[in-house]
Amino acid sequence: MNHKVIGATRNIAIVGPYLSGKTALLESLLSVTGAITRKGNAKDGNTIGDSSPEARDRKMSTEVNAASTEYENVRFTFLDCPGSIEFAQETLNALIGVDAAIVVCEPVTDRTLTLAPLFKFLDDWEIPHLVFVNKIDRACTDETTCGSNFTNIINALKSISSRPIVPHQYPIGHNEKIIGFIDLVTEQAYHYHPGAPADPVPLPEHLKAQENEARQQMLEELANFDDNLLAELLEEINPDAEEITRDLKMELGADLIVPVFIGIAEQDFGVRPLLSALLREAPAPETTAQRRGVIQSDEKVTVQVLKTYYTPQGGKLSLVRIWQGTLADGATLNGIRVNGLYRLNGWQTQSLTHAKAGEIVALGRLEGVNTGDTLTVDRTKSLPKAEILSPVYALAIAPEKRNDEVKMTSALAKILEEDPSLVWQQHGDTHEIILWGQGEIHLKVSLERLRRKYNLPMTTHLPQVPYKETIRKPASAIHGRYKHQSGGHGQFGDVYLDIQPQPRGEGFNFCDRIVGGVVPKQYIPGVEIGVREYLDRGPLGFPVVDVAVTLTNGSYHSVDSSEQAFKQAARLAMQEGMAKCESVLLEPIAKVEIHAPKEFTSKVLQLVSGRRGQILGYESKSNWKGWDTVTAYVPLAEMQDSIVELRSQTMGVGFFHWEFDRLQEVPEPLAKRVLLTTGNGKN
Numbered sequence: 001m002n003h004k005v006i007g008a009t010r011n012i013a014i015v016g017p018y019l020s021g022k023t024a025l026l027e028s029l030l031s032v033t034g035a036i037t038r039k040g041n042a043k044d045g046n047t048i049g050d051s052s053p054e055a056r057d058r059k060m061s062t063e064v065n066a067a068s069t070e071y072e073n074v075r076f077t078f079l080d081c082p083g084s085i086e087f088a089q090e091t092l093n094a095l096i097g098v099d100a101a102i103v104v105c106e107p108v109t110d111r112t113l114t115l116a117p118l119f120k121f122l123d124d125w126e127i128p129h130l131v132f133v134n135k136i137d138r139a140c141t142d143e144t145t146c147g148s149n150f151t152n153i154i155n156a157l158k159s160i161s162s163r164p165i166v167p168h169q170y171p172i173g174h175n176e177k178i179i180g181f182i183d184l185v186t187e188q189a190y191h192y193h194p195g196a197p198a199d200p201v202p203l204p205e206h207l208k209a210q211e212n213e214a215r216q217q218m219l220e221e222l223a224n225f226d227d228n229l230l231a232e233l234l235e236e237i238n239p240d241a242e243e244i245t246r247d248l249k250m251e252l253g254a255d256l257i258v259p260v261f262i263g264i265a266e267q268d269f270g271v272r273p274l275l276s277a278l279l280r281e282a283p284a285p286e287t288t289a290q291r292r293g294v295i296q297s298d299e300k301v302t303v304q305v306l307k308t309y310y311t312p313q314g315g316k317l318s319l320v321r322i323w324q325g326t327l328a329d330g331a332t333l334n335g336i337r338v339n340g341l342y343r344l345n346g347w348q349t350q351s352l353t354h355a356k357a358g359e360i361v362a363l364g365r366l367e368g369v370n371t372g373d374t375l376t377v378d379r380t381k382s383l384p385k386a387e388i389l390s391p392v393y394a395l396a397i398a399p400e401k402r403n404d405e406v407k408m409t410s411a412l413a414k415i416l417e418e419d420p421s422l423v424w425q426q427h428g429d430t431h432e433i434i435l436w437g438q439g440e441i442h443l444k445v446s447l448e449r450l451r452r453k454y455n456l457p458m459t460t461h462l463p464q465v466p467y468k469e470t471i472r473k474p475a476s477a478i479h480g481r482y483k484h485q486s487g488g489h490g491q492f493g494d495v496y497l498d499i500q501p502q503p504r505g506e507g508f509n510f511c512d513r514i515v516g517g518v519v520p521k522q523y524i525p526g527v528e529i530g531v532r533e534y535l536d537r538g539p540l541g542f543p544v545v546d547v548a549v550t551l552t553n554g555s556y557h558s559v560d561s562s563e564q565a566f567k568q569a570a571r572l573a574m575q576e577g578m579a580k581c582e583s584v585l586l587e588p589i590a591k592v593e594i595h596a597p598k599e600f601t602s603k604v605l606q607l608v609s610g611r612r613g614q615i616l617g618y619e620s621k622s623n624w625k626g627w628d629t630v631t632a633y634v635p636l637a638e639m640q641d642s643i644v645e646l647r648s649q650t651m652g653v654g655f656f657h658w659e660f661d662r663l664q665e666v667p668e669p670l671a672k673r674v675l676l677t678t679g680n681g682k683n
C-alpha cells in the first residue's frame with residue numbers, strides 16, 4: 001500500500017453558501033485528477049459529495065463527505081461541507097481538521113454578505129482559506145462587463161473579509177462569455193479547454209492595463225507582509241513568479257491573505273489551476289499541526305474526531321484528523337480499540353493497515369467517542385473543538401407506533417452522535433419530547449434519518465408553550481373535609497388552609513401552623529402532597545406557581561384518619577380555595593440576543609416588536625465588524641418560528657441565542673385566546 005509522508009498530503013475543506021457549487025467542484029476535482037471516471041451531478045443525485053439518501057432527495061448536502069484523490073503525487077483529501085446554514089455545525093466541526101479551505105461562492109455581489117459568518121469562523125480559527133468564484137460565466141455575459149464585474153466581486157469580498165482579498169487570476173471574456181483567465185503570478189493567459197487543461201495563449205493586448213492593475217493590487221497586498229517585495233515594488237522591479245509564489249504560500253499558510261480564483265466547476269474550468277495553487281501554496285499538514293501547538297512525534301498518536309457516521313449497516317465510523325504519530329488499525333486510543341481503519345470516498349471505504357500524521361481517515365467502532373473529541377494513547381491531550389451552535393428551532397416528536405418508545409431513545413442517541421447540533425429533552429410540564437436544532441429542514445432531515453436508518457417513523461407538531469398559572473388574591477381558612485364510610489373503617493381528614501400569592505419566581509411554599517396536634521404530625525405530609533398534586537393542574541389547566549399554602553387548622557379521627565384521607569381533604573380545600581384567588585395565566589419569557597449585520601438592525605427591531613418583544617437595546621457586536629446585537633425579552637410563544645423570519649430578513653445570516661428569563665402574566669385578551677385554543681380554563 002502506498003503511504004504518503006507528511007508534506008505530501010493536503011486536507012482541504014470545500015465550504016461556502018448554499019448551492020454555490022461545492023459538490024460540483026468536488027466532483028470536478030475528483031474527475032480531473034482521475035479519481036472518478038464519470039462525474040455525477042446534484043440533479044441526478046449521483047455525486048460522491050451528496051452520498052446520503054437525505055442529501056440526494058433534496059439535492060443539497062446535509063452532512064460532511066470526505067473524498068481523496070492524488071495530484072502530482074500529493075494526496076488530497078477533500079471535505080465537502082453543507083452550505084445550508086441549518087447544517088453549519090457539520091462545516092464548523094470539519095473545518096478544525098483541515099489545512100486550508102476553499103470558499104466557493106457565486107459571482108453575485110449582493111450575496112457576498114452570506115459569507116460573513118463563515119469568514120468570521122475561518123478568521124477566528126486562523127484557517128487558511130482561498131475563494132473560488134464559481135459559475136463565473138454568469139458574471140461574464142459580455143466582454144466589456146466581464147472585468148468590471150470581477151472587480152465588483154473582489155470589492156464585495158473585501159467588504160466582508162478581515163483579511164486582505166488578493167486576486168490570483170483575471171477573467172478573459174469574449175462574445176458574451178468567459179473563455180479563459182490570466183494567471184496574475186506568471187502573467188500567462190489561458191483559454192479554457194473542455195475536457196482538458198487550459199491552453200496557454202498570449203496575453204490579450206486589450207486586457208494588459210486591467211491585468212496590470214489587478215496584479216499590482218495582488219503584489220501590494222503581498223508586500224504588506226514582505227519587506228523585500230515592498231522594496232522591489234518601490235524600485236519598480238518586477239518580482240519573479242517564484243518569489244510571488246513563495247509569498248503566497250507563506251501568507252496563505254499563516255492566514256494573512258485570501259487569494260481569489262475563478263471558474264465553472266460544472267465544466268471543470270479553472271479547477272486544475274485551483275489544484276495547482278493548492279499544491280504550491282496551501283500549507284502542509286505539519287504546518288497546521290504546529291500552529292495548533294502539536295509537536296510532531298512518531299511515537300505519540302493524537303487524533304481528533306471531525307465527524308461521526310452511522311453507516312446504513314449500523315456500524316459507527318469516526319472521521320478523524322491524525323495530528324500526530326502513526327496510527328495502526330487495532331491501536332488503543334482513550335482506552336478504546338480502533339476496529340477498522342479506512343479511507344473514505346463518500347460511502348465507499350478503503351481499508352488501511354495504518355495511517356500517518358496529517359491524514360484524514362475513518363476509524364471503526366469507537367464507542368463512547370464524540371465528534372470534536374481528542375484521542376491519544378494516554379489521554380494526555382485535549383485539542384479545542386468547534387463551538388456547538390445554540391438550538392433555534394424545535395419540534396415535538398413521538399413515534400408513530402407507541403411501542404417504539406424504547407427504541408426511539410437509543411436511535412435518538414445515535415443521530416445526536418452524528419449531529420451535535422441536535423438536542424432532545426422531555427419537557428417536565430408538557431411531557432412532550434422536544435427535538436431542537438437549527439431549522440425546519442435540519443429537523444426534517446434528522447427525522448428522515450430516524451425513519452430510514454432505524455425504521456422509526458415519527459409524528460411531529462409544534463411544541464406546546466409551557467404556560468403556567470398563578471393567583472392574584474389570597475384566600476384564608478378554606479375548609480376541606482374528606483369523610484368516607486365504606487364498610488370496615490372509614491376515611492377521615494379535615495383541614496383549613498390559607499392560600500397566598502407569592503412574588504414572581506418564588507415558587508411554591510408550604511408550612512403548617514398547627515398547634516395542639518389538631519392535625520397529628522404523621523398526617524401533615526399527606527396534606528402537603530394533596531396540595532402539590534392539586535397544583536400540578538390549577539383552575540386554568542396549567543401548573544400553578546408562586547403560591548404559599550399554610551395549614552392552619554383541622555381535626556382528625558383516632559381510627560379513620562390516614563395520610564391518604566388528609567391528602568384528599570387538602571385537594572378539596574385547594575379546589576374550593578383556588579376558585580376564589582383570581583387565577584392568571586403566565587407565559588415564559590426568553591432573554592434573546594439577536595445578531596445580524598447592521599443594515600438589518602431596524603428589521604430585527606421590527607421583528608422583536610412584532611412578536612410582543614421588549615427591546616432592551618442594541619450595540620455593535622464585539623469582534624464582529626459591521627454587526628449589531630439586539631437584546632430583548634420575547635415571549636416563548638412568539639419564538640417558535642422566529643428563526644425563519646429572522647433568516648428571511650437578514651439574507652439567512654442572522655442568528656440568536658436565548659435563555660429562559662422569567663414567567664410573566666399573559667395580557668388579558670390574549671390569555672382568553674390561549675385558554676380557548678388550548679381547551680383549558682374549564683376545571
Ligand SMILES: Nc1nc2c(ncn2[C@@H]2O[C@H](COP(=O)(O)OP(=O)(O)OP(=O)(O)O)[C@@H](O)[C@H]2O)c(=O)[nH]1
Pocket residue numbers: 016017018019020021022023024025041042043059060061062081082083084134135136263264265266267
Ligand atoms: N451554471 C453553473 N451551474 C453550476 C456550476 N456548479 C454547480 N452548478 C449548479 O448549481 C447547483 C448547486 O450545485 P451543488 O454542487 O449541488 O452546490 P453545493 O454548493 O454543493 O450545494 P450545498 O452543499 O447543498 O450547499 C446545481 O444545480 C449545479 O448543477 C457552474 O459552474 N455553473
